[in-house]
Amino acid sequence: MQPFRFLKESGKAVFQDRYVKKASEMLHTWDGNQAGRIGIIGAPLSKSSISHSGAAFAPGAIRKMLSSYSTYSIEEDIDLSDSVITDYGDIVMHPTDIVESQKRIAETIEQLVAVHPDVLFIILGGDHSISFPAVSGFQKHWRKVGVIQFDAHHDLRNLDDGGPTNGTPFRSLIESGTIKGSHLIQIGIRDFANSKTYTEYGKRHGVSIYTMKDVRNRDIKEIIEESVQQLEREVDAIYISVDMDVLDxxxxxxxxxIGPGGMDSASLLDAVALLGEYEIVKAMDIVEIDPTIDFRDVTSRTAAWVIMQFLKGKKKAGWV
Ligand SMILES: N=CN[C@@H](CCC(=O)O)C(=O)O
Ligand SMILES: [Mn+2]
Ligand SMILES: [Mn+2]
Structure with a gap:
């Protein structure tokens, strides 16, 4: 008899069902060359958050939560078990210099998209400030970029009061000329979470704003179809930015x-799955989760599902 048959490496002594592939098993560490069609990368920056945030821990928490789920969608009868997600790791942040950290994000995304233009990148924040450099890096390759942002907030704050925070990424994208205001669509903006000044700023710059009232009164799929139709006439690629605080x-x-009156998770998941079906949708970020204040990893679990729903849409449409 072989000795120690039941002794495993620490953390590996877990139950395994031979017929179940876990979503986390789709992750393959990048070997520096070869890449599959899907890539994941962490941007662990949260020193730029207005409110205290440990969102720098979210890339690890979200990856870990993928191990709680399988690769099979019964709703669509789609199995992602053969799909590979190349895990590019995390970008090293500067300990004190936020602008330097943002430069590192922009440079890394620019370089990755240049080398792997066919990869669908999923960027894990971090707070929402990472979307400015991430979209900037992405835009260097795709040129005309549209953004669909799920958020309770406009994130169009002025930069004079606090510099480049999680409240300013879309203002920075518009004012740097990276994207046009008319190529930004915000979904889920809600009451008592913004000031009129920033709603007016958005409208003045042609930003399309769907409030929570629109989300409640209309079919989310209709809003998504309308949004993609509007953008696909004018841009070469669409980037989705999912601020998890869009959820109630x-x-x-x-x-x-956090706040009440937000979206339910099923609506967000349906929206992301549908977005995944469009070839023009090339990248997505997921931001604003602080695992240190989460409850049973509820928010990171939902983020893991956002990833799976996006890939389900991609697989359904035959893009991966
Ligand atoms: N991305 C989030 N932006 C929000 C919340 C900022 C915060 O409280 O950290 C905003 O600007 O209001
Ligand atoms: Mn927000
Ligand atoms: Mn935001």
Whole structure:
């Protein structure tokens, strides 16, 4: 008899069902050359958050939560078990210099997209400030970029009061000329989370704004179809930015800026799955989760599902 048959490496002594592939098994560490069609990368920056945030821990928490789920969608009868997600690791942040950290994000995304233009990149924040450099890096390759942002907030704050924070990424994208205001669509903006000044700023710059009232009164799929139709006439690629605080506080306790009257998780998941079906949708970020204040990793689990729904849409349409 072989000795120690039941002794495993620490953390590996877990039950395994031979017929179940876990979503986390799709992750393959990047070997520096070869890449599959899907890539994941962490941007662990949260020193730029207005509210105290440990969102720098979210890339690890979200990856870990992928191990709680399988690769099979019964709703669509789609199995992602053969799909590979190349895990590019995390970008090293500067300990004190936020602008330097943002430069590192922009440079890394620019370089990765240049080398692997066919890869669908999923970027894990971090707070929402990472979307400015991430979209900037992405735009260097794709040129005309549209953004669909799920968020309770406009994130169009002025930069004079606090510099480049999680409240300013879309203002920076517009004012740097990286994207046009008319190529930004915000979905899920809600009451008492913004000031009129920033709503007016958005409208003045041609930003399309769907409030939570629109989300409640209309079919989310209709809003998504309308948004993609509007953008695909004018841009070469669409980038989705998912600020998890778009969800009601009941669904996203791990976000610093929680509140009532938000989206339910099923609507967000349906929206992301549908977006995945469009070839023009090339990248997505997921931001604003602070695992240190989350409850049973509820918010990171939902983020893991956002990834799976996006890939389900991609697989359904035959893009991966
Ligand atoms: N991305 C989030 N932006 C929100 C919340 C900021 C915060 O409280 O950390 C905003 O600007 O209001
Ligand atoms: Mn927000
Ligand atoms: Mn935001």
């Amino acid at each position: 506080q009941a669904y996203a306790p791990g976000c610093p800026a």
